[in-house]
Amino acid sequence: MTAEPQPVGTPQPTSAATSSDPTPVSHTWEPAGAALNHLTRSLVVEWARFGIQVNALGSQYLTQGVIDMNGExxxxxxxxxxxxxxxxxxxxxxxxxxxxxxxLSDYVTGAKIPLDGGNHVGPGIAFRDSPILPETS
Incomplete structure (x- = not known):
């Protein structure tokens, strides 16, 4: 009988909540988040047997960051x-x-934790008629 690997580390890439579903005006960070999600899953396949869990945090917009960049x-x-x-x-x-x-998360690996207020279960952030989109002529 072989011993179970003991947890030795937990890398946590910070992905983007929109990295799974396209959203207008987020084309700059969605591909990077999608790459981090894929990297997370790939590292699980390689590292889980060594007791290393890898999970991604899929954060949506942070209140202060949104206000700082775009105003209230x-x-x-x-x-x-x-x-x-x-x-x-x-x-x-x-x-x-x-x-x-x-x-408490020793058996959690390969997950993208959706920290998005529920957007991952529906259509996501509805930017289609948003004032932040460039106008078309």
Whole structure:
């Protein structure tokens, strides 16, 4: 009988909530998030037998980051487009990082934790008629 591998590490790439489903105006970060999701799954295949769990945090927009980049006006759009009615707070994302690094998640590997207020179960953020999209002529 061989001994079970003991957990030795938990790399946690920070992906993007929109990395699985295309969303207008996010073409710059969605491919990077998709690559991190694939890297997460690939590393699981290679590293799980050594007790290394790899999980991705699929965070949606963080409240302060959105306000800093776009002003308060964008928050109305995001709240109305997200089932939870709000954006993520940094401490919520950090908390999941702590959980995944701790012993309660020793058997969790290869997951993308959707920290997106429920957007992953529906159409996602509805930007189609958004004021942030460039106008077409």
């Amino acid at each position: 006006g964008i928050m109305t759009l995001l709240r109305g487009s997200t089932p939870a009615g709000r954006t993520a707070h940094l401490d919520e994302v950090v908390a999941w990082g702590v959980i995944l690094a701790g012993p």
